[in-house]
Amino acid sequence: MQTFFSIGVDALAYGMILFVISIGLSVTMGLMRVVNLAHGAFAMIGGYIASYAARDLGLAYGVAVILAVAGTIIIAVPLERFLYRRIYGAPELTQVLMTIGITFCVIGIANYVFGPTLKTIPLPSELQGPVDIGFRTIAAHKLFAISCGIGVAFALWYLIERTSFGVKLRASVDNTAMAAALGVRTKIVYAASFALAVGLAAFGGVIGAELLPVEPYYALRYMVTFLVVVSVGGAGSIPGALIACLLLGAIDTTGRYLVPEYGEFFFYLAVIAIVWVFPRGLMGRAK
Amino acid sequence: MTISNTSATPIRPLAGVGNNWLRDLAGIAIILAAAVAGYFLFPNNLALLTRMIAIMLFVLSLDLVTGYCGVATLGHAALFGSGAYAAGIAAAHFGITEPLTMVAIGALGGAIAGLVSGVVILRGHGLAQLVLSIAIIHLFHEAANKASAYTGGSDGLAGISPEPILGLFAFDLWGRTAYVFGIILLVVIFFLLRILVRSPFGMLCRGIRQDPVRVSAMGASVKSTLLKMYVISGLVAGVGGGFNAVSTQVVGLDSLSFTNSAEALVMLVLGGTGTLYGALIGTIVFIGVEDLVSAANPFHWLTIVGALLIAVVLFAPKGLYGTAAAIIERYRKDGR
Numbered sequence: 140m141q142t143f144f145s146i147g148v149d150a151l152a153y154g155m156i157l158f159v160i161s162i163g164l165s166v167t168m169g170l171m172r173v174v175n176l177a178h179g180a181f182a183m184i185g186g187y188i189a190s191y192a193a194r195d196l197g198l199a200y201g202v203a204v205i206l207a208v209a210g211t212i213i214i215a216v217p218l219e220r221f222l223y224r225r226i227y228g229a230p231e232l233t234q235v236l237m238t239i240g241i242t243f244c245v246i247g248i249a250n251y252v253f254g255p256t257l258k259t260i261p262l263p264s265e266l267q268g269p270v271d272i273g274f275r276t277i278a279a280h281k282l283f284a285i286s287c288g289i290g291v292a293f294a295l296w297y298l299i300e301r302t303s304f305g306v307k308l309r310a311s312v313d314n315t316a317m318a319a320a321l322g323v324r325t326k327i328v329y330a331a332s333f334a335l336a337v338g339l340a341a342f343g344g345v346i347g348a349e350l351l352p353v354e355p356y357y358a359l360r361y362m363v364t365f366l367v368v369v370s371v372g373g374a375g376s377i378p379g380a381l382i383a384c385l386l387l388g389a390i391d392t393t394g395r396y397l398v399p400e401y402g403e404f405f406f407y408l409a410v411i412a413i414v415w416v417f418p419r420g421l422m423g424r425a426k
Numbered sequence: 427m428t429i430s431n432t433s434a435t436p437i438r439p440l441a442g443v444g445n446n447w448l449r450d451l452a453g454i455a456i457i458l459a460a461a462v463a464g465y466f467l468f469p470n471n472l473a474l475l476t477r478m479i480a481i482m483l484f485v486l487s488l489d490l491v492t493g494y495c496g497v498a499t500l501g502h503a504a505l506f507g508s509g510a511y512a513a514g515i516a517a518a519h520f521g522i523t524e525p526l527t528m529v530a531i532g533a534l535g536g537a538i539a540g541l542v543s544g545v546v547i548l549r550g551h552g553l554a555q556l557v558l559s560i561a562i563i564h565l566f567h568e569a570a571n572k573a574s575a576y577t578g579g580s581d582g583l584a585g586i587s588p589e590p591i592l593g594l595f596a597f598d599l600w601g602r603t604a605y606v607f608g609i610i611l612l613v614v615i616f617f618l619l620r621i622l623v624r625s626p627f628g629m630l631c632r633g634i635r636q637d638p639v640r641v642s643a644m645g646a647s648v649k650s651t652l653l654k655m656y657v658i659s660g661l662v663a664g665v666g667g668g669f670n671a672v673s674t675q676v677v678g679l680d681s682l683s684f685t686n687s688a689e690a691l692v693m694l695v696l697g698g699t700g701t702l703y704g705a706l707i708g709t710i711v712f713i714g715v716e717d718l719v720s721a722a723n724p725f726h727w728l729t730i731v732g733a734l735l736i737a738v739v740l741f742a743p744k745g746l747y748g749t750a751a752a753i754i755e756r757y758r759k760d761g762r
Contacts, residue, residue, distance in 0.1 A: 174553055225740065231552055232498045233739055236695055239688060240735030247729025363560050363684070370557035404568040407561040411546060414558055418550045
């Protein structure tokens with residue numbers, strides 16, 4: 140029972156962090172149809188900025204999070220303008236190469252600037268230590284990650300279903316040409332949702348730093364996981380991404396607890412099985 | 427041969443058949459000349475050149491599925507690594523140390539891996555295809571890591587000691603025999619692949635890359651054609667892997683890694699997809715530059731690869747060979 144419970148909490152926390160990071164990727168992939176392998180690099184940039192702000196400058200955790208999100212967006216917007224905009228609608232191979240190139244550059248630069256060591260983001264005292272929830276205690280940062288994931292899911296649901304920006308976004312995802320013809324400025328929608336996606340990635344990179352430690356090869360190590368989440372959930376679908384994150388988080392965490400010597404074997408086996416059965420993802424739409 | 431030209435797809439008109447043979451012979455002569463030049467220019471670096479040959483075979487095999495069939499894959503090292511492990515395991519555990527037999531076993535291993543990964547990867551399209559290919563390479567990697575009784579796990583598979591080739595040419599300390607053996611393998615494979623990509627089957631594959639719906643409307647089976655190409659690609663990659671096991675006498679887990687797949691893709695795109703020469707040139711440039719730069723600082727190397735990739739995508743989408751060929755073509759047209 141105790142193992143079951145700790146697997147459950149860990150899986151939920153891991154799944155929620157995956158969700159916060161990869162939901163942005165899912166939206167941009169559904170919207171712009173760009174296979175963005177550099178998404179993990181943005182989460183890593185967020186982690187580095189937060190670590191620098193909180194550890195080296197001694198700023199508060201909240202300030203570090205805001206700085207990380209803002210800083211990553213500032214870095215990413217010119218990239219969207221000058222590099223990504225050229226590969227919208229290009230064949231997948233081109234997109235993969237361009238974004239993998241960006242990832243390699245970011246890894247190389249991060250390693251040069253910050254060195255190859257692991258960077259920690261010091262947690263505020265409220266998030267350290269366990270929290271008693273009546274019958275059990277949970278690590279506070281895991282609880283924090285879970286609530287952040289739920290908060291992001293609700294905020295995104297509200298943004299997409301209830302605001303005029305959401306209407307334009309959904310219209311552009313469904314049919315870009317028609318949305319543009321009806322007066323939606325799709326380029327601005329693209330740029331705004333790209334910035335949103337990158338900001339969420341940075342946010343996820345910071346709050347998930349306890350589970351996915353920040354180091355130069357972060358971008359490459361977890362890139363695959365984020366892509367897998369989008370592919371399993373179906374590009375552009377928020378509920379799909381949520382289900383995929385919880386499912387994959389559960390499979391991965393259970394595998395690590397029960398058969399640790401097999402590493403990621405079961406994770407990838409499950410991925411192949413799911414994609415085999417649902418080639419368009421769990422909640423993906425037919426083209 | 428000429429029938430395929432009547433389709434409306436923008437395949438460049440082929441010159442006469444005799445002309446093609448001449449061009450192949452010229453290409454092989456250039457490869458041999460480069461090989462001889464490499465032998466005398468870098469006598470102390472033959473190990474690097476030999477590794478280059480093994481990787482060339484690997485990149486050629488990737489070109490078959492990515493360049494000719496349009497399948498984007500980040501898991502092609504599964505084929506190369508399976509070939510290397512097949513040959514290595516045959517030598518280390520079953521005492522089959524005859525080099526030609528080892529390479530043949532490598533080819534078989536690669537072909538089986540090609541069949542398996544082809545069946546899985548061709549199931550999806552676009553993003554799903556990419557994710558399946560990534561999952562495949564990680565699965566192969568984990569499997570090899572776990573089966574350490576056979577593969578040596580993360581320590582690598584050692585204890586491969588190949589006999590002299592045909593009982594005549596022993597492998598020497600300077601790697602001369604391995605180098606010559608590799609050049610012969612490369613030339614033979616290259617020649618066979620030139621025939622393959624010009625054959626009706628090769629033309630069908632190019633047609634599938636351009637428009638799979640149209641090809642299936644013509645009555646050809648898209649999936650079985652691609653699967654056949656995957657198995658052929660596995661044969662070629664397996665020869666490369668088997669040769670790598672013979673020449674280095676060790677098989678490491680990194681031959682089945684995601685990085686290895688991604689690097690092969692970078693080499694292919696750097697040289698130019700869809701031309702066999704592009705695969706060769708990309709490999710030479712990539713490994714040559716890597717050897718120079720990574721000696722200085724491995725992380726600068728990663729930044730340079732990234733910048734190189736972005737530059738190729740933006741400025742030379744056809745790769746070095748494709749861009750050079752286009753410039754020469756334009757020059758010749760102007761000259762006429």
